[in-house]
Amino acid sequence: MAIIRPFKGLRPEAGLAARVAAKPYDVLSSAEAKVAAAGNPYAYYHVSKSEIDLPDGTDIHSQAVYDKAAENLQRFVKEGVLFQDEQPCYYIYKLVMDGRAQTGLVCASSVADYNNGIIKKHEFTRPEKEQDRINHIKATRAQTGNVFLAYTDVPELNVLIDHWQQQHAPAYDFTADDGIQHTVWVVSDPAAVKQITSLFAEKVPHTYIADGHHRAASASLVQKEFAEKQLIKSGEDPVNFFLTTIFPASQLAILDYNRLVKDLNGHSAADLLSRLEYDFTVENVGHVPQKPAMLHEFSMYLEGNWYRLVAREGTYTTDPIGILDVTILQHNVLDKLLGIQDPRTDKRIDFVGGIRGLEELARRVDSGEMKVAFALYPVTIQQLFDIADSGNVMPPKSTWFEPKLRDGLITQTI
The missing domain is CATH 3.30.1760 (Conserved hypothetical protein from pyrococcus furiosus pfu- 392566-001, domain 2)
Structure with a gap:
């Protein structure tokens, strides 16, 4: 069964959320990120695509880029752009695109689940892309990119998440330049946190990677390295988990x-x-x-x-x-x-x-x-599940998920 945990999210002050939020690092080029961040010192591209702050022509895989990402992340914290929650929380993340809504749970998923197949994959990963994210995680001591997971609907979870949205005000609620609405609620109540953790442990046998195979693989490899160097203090150490947002399958749409x-x-x-x-x-x-x-x-x-x-x-x-x-x-x-x-x-x-x-x-x-x-x-979500369940992998470039999660709204530090 799926092991998830709440965590102390590093996230923006409410008034800066829309300016911090950035598209995933791997859906735009360095030049596009530089344009997107122009005139916005708070844009998370300064962390996720930090080459934009270095001279043109800088090798995007050089240590200077990773060091700059760490420097910029630390600056955001020092300047109060980002703050860390004082207690472990879950986060509800709702996206609305063209009138269609999907609502997921932002949580820390178990690296062990990834390693032993509880979290199922459907793509091959490339070593050079894994190494890029490994270097980024180690330099920043943070998982800045979200892994998009899916699971077969659990009615009790849907009811709990719907109830929380109805009863609590969101921490963030804004519409980005591309017209996609992003709304985030913080679930800090210990009883609700415990209930969510238990429901996943009891009702969710598997989760499936929809998007973010390289981010998941790199988190696993970082955890392995930390374990070999005896840097992990306990089973609940943050490095034993990775940043995910998990959506019920019924709410997802795959584009062609x-x-x-x-x-x-x-x-x-x-x-x-x-x-x-x-x-x-x-x-x-x-x-x-x-x-x-x-x-x-x-x-x-x-x-x-x-x-x-x-x-x-x-x-x-x-x-x-x-x-x-x-x-x-x-x-x-x-x-x-x-x-x-x-x-x-x-x-x-x-x-x-x-x-x-x-x-x-x-x-x-x-x-x-x-x-x-x-x-x-478009491939159907059931086809994706069937392939992952069979232990096979999708042919390259088979699925395109929209809307995309934004980087920077919630980061997990390790």
Whole structure:
């Protein structure tokens, strides 16, 4: 069963929350972070993307960047931008995007649960990305990035969290520049804290990483290093846990994660369309973009026209990986026709989150940068759970979750 703990969150003064809050460090470039933080000395990018405060051209993985992050975090505390709660708390974090709300519990999840499979994964991690977060955690002595977890709904937890929101005023409530509303409540009552901890221990057999595999892996590796150096004082030491926000599955939505390819691998457009008909029904739907309406349906943009592709029977298997649309597209189009065998490394393919819309796909093809685009039906949360439960991993760039949690609203120190 899932082990979670309250913790003494490091968080902004109420009047500064909107200015501190920053998008996750890995969804924008250093240049974009520098623009986002311009004129705002309180932006958490000064901690999560601290290269913005160093000379242009600084290696973002250099020790100078990690040292600057630690310096900036300490400055925020010294100047009163951030303060630490005096007692361990849970935090309720509600996000509203385009009228849809999702409410999660910010807590410290067990590294042991991550190591032994109570917290389930669905992606491979890359050592260089793990090392970046390891260096950041060790320099700042803080987990500044939130890991987004999901769990199968527990009615008692939903009722408890809903009741707390109704009965208590939020600590923060603001709408960011992108129109997403962020509301946070602090759960400090010992009885409520104890009840939440017990409900997870009794009712939640597993949690699933939705977003943040590298952050989770790095927290595990830091804990291992601290244990080997005998730096851990007890089982409740903060380094034995990592910063997470856990959402009930029923409230989550996964957006499509679409593909663009730079060339047709020597095929003409007419030849590609002809070859596609072996594995798909192909329908020209004109110039107006249409999102796929169901599983195994794809939208393709080629030479100014949108096409509806529907996978024929026999082009996919029914196992958790084989039935995924990303797998169907990879095997029957990207590899078979366009020669892209490894989408992780091939420079001819690019990926665009569904938050950008189909218009972005058309724009990049029309500009001549790309030759063809494919839009996919989103993976379902149940498909994600099935793959994690089976011990498999998703193909690369399969899921895009929105809205994104903001960094800086709650940090765990270690």
